[in-house]
Amino acid sequence: MGDLGVHDSVGVSSSCRPVVACVPSCLVVIPARDEAATIARVVSETRAHTGLPVLVVNDASSDETAREAAGAGAEVLNLADRLGAWGAIQTGLRFALRRGYTMVVTMDADCQHAAGDILAVAGPVASGQCQVSIGSCPERGSKARKAAWSFFRTISGLPYADLTSGFRAYGRKAIRLLLRAEATLSDFQDMGVLLLAHRHGLSIREVPVCMQARASGKSRIFASWFKVAQYMLYTTVVSLTRRKA
Numbered sequence: 001m002g003d004l005g006v007h008d009s010v011g012v013s014s015s016c017r018p019v020v021a022c023v024p025s026c027l028v029v030i031p032a033r034d035e036a037a038t039i040a041r042v043v044s045e046t047r048a049h050t051g052l053p054v055l056v057v058n059d060a061s062s063d064e065t066a067r068e069a070a071g072a073g074a075e076v077l078n079l080a081d082r083l084g085a086w087g088a089i090q091t092g093l094r095f096a097l098r099r100g101y102t103m104v105v106t107m108d109a110d111c112q113h114a115a116g117d118i119l120a121v122a123g124p125v126a127s128g129q130c131q132v133s134i135g136s137c138p139e140r141g142s143k144a145r146k147a148a149w150s151f152f153r154t155i156s157g158l159p160y161a162d163l164t165s166g167f168r169a170y171g172r173k174a175i176r177l178l179l180r181a182e183a184t185l186s187d188f189q190d191m192g193v194l195l196l197a198h199r200h201g202l203s204i205r206e207v208p209v210c211m212q213a214r215a216s217g218k219s220r221i222f223a224s225w226f227k228v229a230q231y232m233l234y235t236t237v238v239s240l241t242r243r244k245a
Helices: 039-050 065-071 084-099 115-126 143-156 172-177 191-199 225-242
Strands: 026-032 054-058 075-078 103-106 132-136 168-171 204-208
Touching: 026 039, 026 065, 026 084, 026 115, 039 054, 039 065, 039 115, 054 065, 054 084, 065 075, 075 084, 084 103, 084 172, 103 115, 115 132, 115 168, 115 204, 132 191, 143 191, 168 172, 172 191, 191 204
Parallel strands: 026 054, 026 103, 054 075, 132 204
Antiparallel strands: 103 168, 132 168
16 A cells, blocks of 8 residues: 555644545444534534444433434434543444444544544554554644643653544554553543553554634633643643553
């Protein structure tokens, strides 16, 4: 297979568009909580661009997220209690494993991730180049976020340009690892997951993608200064304690 435009190091450019092969036995998992305004569009565009099956894990939404997702062609799992984005993703990973899928692509429900980039993100995993690939768009970060990424790269030892992207692909080995008890202890889907995969020797690569601003609502992590401080403290502790020697 030719050059996929995939990078292992910092400095990924989103101007490249990787060319990918056919993706085998892959499920797209979308965690969603109160995303009725956008979820149908995300599901429809995903189906149109990839033809892949879509699972929406409805994280105890209070709106019509489940109905909108199902109407757009997704299979929907409704959680009775809120588990957060990572808990919802783990539910999707467990579902995929039991259904026999060999790969999972995770993406957001708010239209930030482009459906046209799904196959590019999945490509390196599908071709056996790695077990985890990250849809990377470092250009989207504000100065504060880029400073946080730089800080976390320093204390964690991880070299990746976009540490917080939830647009990822996981191979079967990664899926099994991320269903272990130690992965369940993660509160977020970013640094803790990457550190766990890195410590267990899984190959991780970055794929340049484009990302849009949220179509509606706001980030739950950056909803307030208290939330930001809580996230920074948690991620700092995780980075220091789980760094691979």
